Amino acid sequence: MNLEIQIKLLLFSIIFGAYLSFMIDINHKYLYYPKTVFKIIFTFIFVFTNTLLYFLILKKINEGIIHIYSIFCIILGFFIEHIIRKKVVKTKK
Numbered sequence: 001m002n003l004e005i006q007i008k009l010l011l012f013s014i015i016f017g018a019y020l021s022f023m024i025d026i027n028h029k030y031l032y033y034p035k036t037v038f039k040i041i042f043t044f045i046f047v048f049t050n051t052l053l054y055f056l057i058l059k060k061i062n063e064g065i066i067h068i069y070s071i072f073c074i075i076l077g078f079f080i081e082h083i084i085r086k087k088v089v090k091t092k093k
Contacts, residue, residue: 001062005061013069014073014076016057021077021082023050030046031046
């Protein structure tokens, strides 16, 4: 895999991690709904659609090959979005 594809993959994974964190925040009340059946169904749909979205875009970038550093970048993007959101909320108050 050449360097250009690796950089695209890393940037996309970081952005997707931030997107995933944002979507979890938006759908928090449905993901943690008190009724178990609704929670299981919604969580399954949420995970399935986001995983499908990730792999469809990954297919366009590098033929759908996932690397361990992609997973680390998703986690990094998740934490970056969380830190940015905390700072934005703190400045709004």
